[in-house]
Amino acid sequence: MWKYEKKLQYPVRVSRCDPYMAKLLLEQYGGADGELAAALRYLNQRYTIPPKVIGLLTDIGTEEFAHLEMIATMVYKLTKDATAEALRAAGLGDHYVNHGHALFYQNASGVPWTATYIQAKGDPIADLYEDIAAEEKARATYQWLIDMTDDVDLQDSLKFLREREVIHAQRFREAVEILKEDQEKKKFY
Amino acid sequence: MYSQERVYHPYVGPFDPCSPHTAKTYVLPPEVFLGFQPPTLAQFPPMEALRRGVLWPMLYSPYHGRGDRPEARDAE
Numbered sequence: 392m393w394k395y396e397k398k399l400q401y402p403v404r405v406s407r408c409d410p411y412m413a414k415l416l417l418e419q420y421g422g423a424d425g426e427l428a429a430a431l432r433y434l435n436q437r438y439t440i441p442p443k444v445i446g447l448l449t450d451i452g453t454e455e456f457a458h459l460e461m462i463a464t465m466v467y468k469l470t471k472d473a474t475a476e477a478l479r480a481a482g483l484g485d486h487y488v489n490h491g492h493a494l495f496y497q498n499a500s501g502v503p504w505t506a507t508y509i510q511a512k513g514d515p516i517a518d519l520y521e522d523i524a525a526e527e528k529a530r531a532t533y534q535w536l537i538d539m540t541d542d543v544d545l546q547d548s549l550k551f552l553r554e555r556e557v558i559h560a561q562r563f564r565e566a567v568e569i570l571k572e573d574q575e576k577k578k579f580y
Numbered sequence: 581m582y583s584q585e586r587v588y589h590p591y592v593g594p595f596d597p598c599s600p601h602t603a604k605t606y607v608l609p610p611e612v613f614l615g616f617q618p619p620t621l622a623q624f625p626p627m628e629a630l631r632r633g634v635l636w637p638m639l640y641s642p643y644h645g646r647g648d649r650p651e652a653r654d655a656e
Contacts (some may be wrong), residue, residue: 401633534607538646550643554633557641561611568616 393453400457401551402456403464404544410481412540414499419536419552421496421504424528430455432509432525436518439511444519444566458552465545467496471505495508519567526560584608584641609641 409420414461419425433452437445470478470492478487485501533553537546585605592600621636629635 401630407633440628503608530607534643534646537643551633552633553643554641557609557611557636558639560609561614561617564614565616 398466399461400454401461401548403461403468403548405465405468405542406544407540407542408472408571409540409542410470410473410477410483412542412545413466414481414483414486415500415536415539416462416466416469417497418499419529419532420459420466420494420498421507422498422532423508424525424532425498425504426455426459426462426529427496427504429525430459431506432511433522435509436511436522439513440515440518441570442455443569444515447562447566448522451562454555454559455511458555461548461552463494480482515570516567519563519570523560523563523567526556526563530560584610605639605646607643610639614639 421427421579430452433448437448437452440448470483473481473483473492475484475487478484486495486497489495498504509519510518512521530553533549533556537549537553540546540549582605586608587603587605589602590604592602604606617636617639621638623629624632624634624637624640634640
């Protein structure tokens with residue numbers, strides 16, 4: 392059960408008309424290390440993870456949807472007023488033919504999102520290590536996206552999202568430590 | 581704050597087709613080293629924390645763009 396707040400987690404302002412950047416941003420929308428994959432990965436793994444870290448996966452999985460909204464807003468702003476010709480010039484001609492001005496869950500190369508991007512192994516360490524790797528990969532993706540635009544307002548939102556990946560990675564690493572600690576604890580009943 | 585950027589110098593061949601980058605950088609963000617977050621860490625003021633996306637300076641990771649884009653590095 393969720394409650395929806397009708398606002399973005401962090402403001403999204405786009406100052407430059409750059410439909411090509413929208414194409415690149417799709418990597419974080421429907422890509423392997425994107426926000427959709429992250430949200431679905433955590434919100435599915437949480438059922439079979441030790442109780443101590445269920446809440447963490449719920450919280451982070453939920454926040455990933457907030458990030459997904461931000462990316463969607465960026466893509467929408469960058470494409471909503473683009474003509475078919477402008478979209479073609481930005482490498483989005485094939486996207487336009489299939490989806491018009493709609494967004495779609497695909498990566499920057501136009502490959503549609505697939506559940507094979509995520510995993511649930513039912514082993515807490517295997518799953519959490521995957522989650523840490525996913526966060527670090529998302530952080531790197533944000534770095535390369537920041538490198539690909541000169542729009543400081545867009546960069547600002549991307550830097551916020553990148554920092555959130557840092558925090559999520561930290562929390563998943565702490566989750567691993569929590570599971571390790573339980574093992575070392577000498578419990579006498 | 582200590583630098584979160586590391587540099588290495590890849591091999592440059594005599595017949596490389598493009599002008600070589602002699603220095604390559606990568607990021608080592610703070611969570612790589614921290615372990616459990618210690619209690620009572622210093623905090624950013626609330627509004628600044630909201631803007632940066634993190635409450636604690638110790639976990640703040642700046643990124644100014646890659647080293648091969650000098651104009652981007654002067655921005656912050």
